[in-house]
Amino acid sequence: MNQLKQTLLAAAEKLIKTSEAISGVPGMQGQAKALRERAERLRENRFTVALFGAFSAGKSSFANALMGDLVLPVSPNPTTAAINKIMPPDEQHAHGTVRVVLKSREVLEQDVLRSLAVFEIEAADMESALAAVDQIDVAQIAATVKPHYTFIRAVKKGMPEMAPHIGGELVVDMQAFKGFVAKEEKACFAEFIELYYACPLTDQGIVLVDTPGADSINARHTGVAFEYMKNADAVLFVTYYNHAFAQADREFLLQMGRVKETFELDKMFFLVNAADLAASPEELAGVVAHVEKNLLACGIRFPRIYPVSSQTALLARMHGAGKLSASAEKLYRERTHRTAGEALMPEEEALELSGLSAFERDFRRFTLEELTQMAVDAALGEIRRAHDTLGEWIALAEEGESVRQERRKAAEAMRQEALQLVAGISVAPEERDLAKEREELLYYVKQRLFFRFPELFSHAFNPAVLKEDGRNMKQALQQCLQELLRAVSYDLGQELRATSLRLEKFLNKTGAALVKRWETDLARYLQGATLAPYANRQVETPAFAEELPGTGTAELQAALKLFKNAKDFFELDGKSAMRDALEKALQQPVAHYLAQGGQLLEDRFAAAFAEMVADERQRVTEQVEEYFTGVFAALEMQVDIGDLLTRQKTVASLLA
Ligand SMILES: Nc1nc2c(ncn2[C@@H]2O[C@H](COP(=O)(O)OP(=O)(O)OP(=O)(O)O)[C@@H](O)[C@H]2O)c(=O)[nH]1
Numbered sequence: 001m002n003q004l005k006q007t008l009l010a011a012a013e014k015l016i017k018t019s020e021a022i023s024g025v026p027g028m029q030g031q032a033k034a035l036r037e038r039a040e041r042l043r044e045n046r047f048t049v050a051l052f053g054a055f056s057a058g059k060s061s062f063a064n065a066l067m068g069d070l071v072l073p074v075s076p077n078p079t080t081a082a083i084n085k086i087m088p089p090d091e092q093h094a095h096g097t098v099r100v101v102l103k104s105r106e107v108l109e110q111d112v113l114r115s116l117a118v119f120e121i122e123a124a125d126m127e128s129a130l131a132a133v134d135q136i137d138v139a140q141i142a143a144t145v146k147p148h149y150t151f152i153r154a155v156k157k158g159m160p161e162m163a164p165h166i167g168g169e170l171v172v173d174m175q176a177f178k179g180f181v182a183k184e185e186k187a188c189f190a191e192f193i194e195l196y197y198a199c200p201l202t203d204q205g206i207v208l209v210d211t212p213g214a215d216s217i218n219a220r221h222t223g224v225a226f227e228y229m230k231n232a233d234a235v236l237f238v239t240y241y242n243h244a245f246a247q248a249d250r251e252f253l254l255q256m257g258r259v260k261e262t263f264e265l266d267k268m269f270f271l272v273n274a275a276d277l278a279a280s281p282e283e284l285a286g287v288v289a290h291v292e293k294n295l296l297a298c299g300i301r302f303p304r305i306y307p308v309s310s311q312t313a314l315l316a317r318m319h320g321a322g323k324l325s326a327s328a329e330k331l332y333r334e335r336t337h338r339t340a341g342e343a344l345m346p347e348e349e350a351l352e353l354s355g356l357s358a359f360e361r362d363f364r365r366f367t368l369e370e371l372t373q374m375a376v377d378a379a380l381g382e383i384r385r386a387h388d389t390l391g392e393w394i395a396l397a398e399e400g401e402s403v404r405q406e407r408r409k410a411a412e413a414m415r416q417e418a419l420q421l422v423a424g425i426s427v428a429p430e431e432r433d434l435a436k437e438r439e440e441l442l443y444y445v446k447q448r449l450f451f452r453f454p455e456l457f458s459h460a461f462n463p464a465v466l467k468e469d470g471r472n473m474k475q476a477l478q479q480c481l482q483e484l485l486r487a488v489s490y491d492l493g494q495e496l497r498a499t500s501l502r503l504e505k506f507l508n509k510t511g512a513a514l515v516k517r518w519e520t521d522l523a524r525y526l527q528g529a530t531l532a533p534y535a536n537r538q539v540e541t542p543a544f545a546e547e548l549p550g551t552g553t554a555e556l557q558a559a560l561k562l563f564k565n566a567k568d569f570f571e572l573d574g575k576s577a578m579r580d581a582l583e584k585a586l587q588q589p590v591a592h593y594l595a596q597g598g599q600l601l602e603d604r605f606a607a608a609f610a611e612m613v614a615d616e617r618q619r620v621t622e623q624v625e626e627y628f629t630g631v632f633a634a635l636e637m638q639v640d641i642g643d644l645l646t647r648q649k650t651v652a653s654l655l656a
């Protein structure tokens, strides 16, 4: 068995042994239960590793290299169109089983209507939307909105076959799986796809999530991507050797930069794929430096960057497994510089050459020493608490009869006082701090947006779209405006999601401080005993609006009228005049958007805060009750000191 799984199972075993050692001891039932639950979580532990990157960066190729086989379809064109989870097989899902979860009718309809709206076509429902797609003049579509068109076309094409399955799920085999992943007309119906597949990676309990190429246009996908960014145990970001950073890359990395300090660990790994294309080590170093510079511009410092050739690595693994076809063998020889007469390069050597080994070494260290260690440390903390509580009961029981009598007299009053203390603590200051934090964060969101505005504007109103080559300039300007509005609402949505994560962190910090405060205040009642530590909770990220409110105003349209011609716009003052006018016209919509989003955050976090305090109060109350149950038992000599000592020895041995 592999080390990762073994470490977790060993920790789970210790937890179970501890819970057995304290079972039946008065005042330790809560602890015994918590130990068992934690053991269960460790046994079923899954680490999620999410792959991100632009279209055709090689995410799927890299996933294949990690798995050592051609599992996911890859191609030079946009390929992966749905989120794919590669999971360890389990009792219900044998190796090779594929579960396709389809979008609901409402979700699909919304996606279609939203994409259609980009072309300023309104439709009442899916049927009329699909009929309306023929009205779109393909020649007039700007590159930035093309994916919307492709998406609606795909839905239309796939509808006859997929209609009966909408809202349900399908279980298919590996062959059909490839169609679902790669064929847009099928993939556009899928919410996500799960492939149960046994390989060294999944054997460790790792779930690998392959995502479609970053495409900031699909707003719903942004929310899903954010959840993975937030919850994944590791995030692997893939860039293609000689592709410049695309806008979508930047958007993703900016978001990563915004939220990274809320993570407990640095969980990001950056892969410069197709490193086999490097003409020299110097050129490769130059590309890595370029990636590093771009990351820094997104606020990501000290990144772990690995140049890799996914293709060479996969070939190496296939060679190791004796699965190289004749044409693959030829490529393998080329990549490893072995002529036809020479022996093939051994797998390990080629993996080293491909750069994959260097990544895997560091990644293994990360999963074993950092991720796993956190779980193991928490487990040891609970075992230590059990050990200390036993010590407390032993000390009480060992006291002379007169001391015990004294303590017994005082104990009931102490118990009452302790419980009152738990109930009485006021959290009003913390609640105010949370509100203040929210206000401050929102204030800076607005500042940053308008600071970034010139960049967003230049990106939307660019010379490629506003080219006077006989195209309909009025329509082109409208598309620019749509793109700008999309970019602004996208940026704001991302900022609010990041804000939500910062507030979650703030909430958890407050929770941990609250439990510490209780612990300090309770110290004189609980003697040496400690409270179970606060466990971080997750707050569901609100679904923020995808569009700016109130953008149908005459003010925005008036700004577009400032356009005279491309020369005036790009070479004279035209561009800055329009930018200033649009910036002014957008003040209100942005303020409204943030007010709405702020309200969502307020509601969500007020509820989360109240729930957190109530839960923690309940948890601490139970611990106080339990503690005094133990105290009374020990004082009444209902316990056998010899027996407690044996139990404590068992627990101590588990800590060694
Ligand atoms: N030379 C070279 N080409 C590679 C390498 N890895 C991937 N490619 C090629 O890059 C193209 C894109 O690879 P994919 O793995 O499909 O990329 P992706 O990121 O999954 O793409 P989407 O799913 O479309 O977002 C394919 O043609 C691959 O053969 C590599 O290490 N070296």
Ligand SMILES: [Mg+2]
Residues within 6 Å of the ligand: 059, 060, 061, 073, 074, 079, 080, 210, 211, 212
């Ligand atoms: Mg792919």
